[in-house]
Amino acid sequence: MRDLDECAADWFNDKIPNQWSRSHVTDFSKCDMLLNNGCESFNSSILEARDKPILSMCEWIIEYLMKRMQVNRDTAEQRWAGSFCPKIQKVIDQNFAELGDCISIKSDNFHYQVSCHDGRQYSVDLKNGTCGCRKWDLSGIPCKHALSAIDAQRLDYYEFTHKYYRVDYYRMVYAPAIMPINGRDEWNPTDQIPPMPPNVGRFVGRPKKQGGEKEMKLKRGGEKGKEEKC
Template structure:
């Protein structure tokens, strides 16, 4: 039990060798696996026992962090007390997100590897240092339009989102998600992760560096005219490649058509990818052990951010933003500003384009 508690993913070959050295006896692989399974049950408890304690866990979360929302859904077709799904948003995360983060939320799904499987839906924001900021999660049996709709509806109510056109969501176009968004957030801006879009682009037969570079040039264009020129360059490479985007409006994947409400020009859903990668150790646990692990992860992450902020964050700009600004400043050598008054400038660039800049805005 002590060995499994300290290292749940320990290699079975090495574990078997250690056991045989300890007891001076040959043991089979099946004996080792049965011993690990029994030790895991003793450490974490039986799955059926943990599901029975879900309601106690929800009450404890609400008691220890007042204002937190934990919603448990049951399967009424079989037994009204049979667990079916769970939504959780800690009050500290909700207040932190609404107080200091942009109106940008990435949503994603990952599969659970515990004894009963299922999926974990997550909503992750972006903090002022461009790091991921977890908001809410849900545990479901499967991924569908109905389960996504249930999760998004609770998220909308929890964050008190009324003017959904001011919000931006990013996803990988998961199963049933597009329809759920159209029902729950009909006015919200929706972006598609460019990595996922590029994967579909390659699947359609457009492989190679030329197509990849052409796609990224279109996606990183910041004006409509520049986007049109880059799409023309893609059409010169292969007209069918440009035609592939006819049913994929640029408002979903190009900066040139993004709204400014979210103040965020992200093209990749890295916030969710990073979150899913950080919780790998939790995804193979039994449900209650997994939830407790996640709560501890949220607490630790927030405190680490506080410590870093006190130690490293100085002035108006945070470390990553300051570095981003410095990199952009290094690229402006070929641009010429013409001052109109104390706050307005006209900027002429090396490619012949001109822009107006309002420092107040």
């Protein structure tokens, strides 16, 4: 990295390797994304509700989740016929399409040494679901090297792809429904204190109403500008 860019190497120097390097990231989550896009998407989707009073905001979020859960449930029930969710199947198909790039040598029934045309070589362990490139370990989706070994052993990739990506698991995630609620006129009165906004006063300047993503992008832009001067 230092050969390519001195500044980039210095910038990474004080960062914890398991936050940016595939070789150090834990494989527990079965996710190869290191982004907080999930929070950003949620934040921007509730933009319309964020300046509402607390109860109205909660009602808006309930309706939003109720619709979203049902749409996802319908999609998986009516449109997805395969074993795996379509985006995952696409990744597997792409990896299959690159099998011609791999030459696998059998070491024993579970271990293969896989070489690629670019000179790289990886050790694949079918028993533990690992490959030297770590893509399989991190994501749970067999990389092209793993598929090459699976194919050579005449096995089914279904058994080697993490169950989290199966359509039946997706359906399980969205099986619980957000139940409908009666309007406020029908609610039972309680002697609890009604929820009120926090008493923090008003901040100086125009109130912010931007999605988290936009704020992050602006921030990143600032940081980028700083890096370029380095």
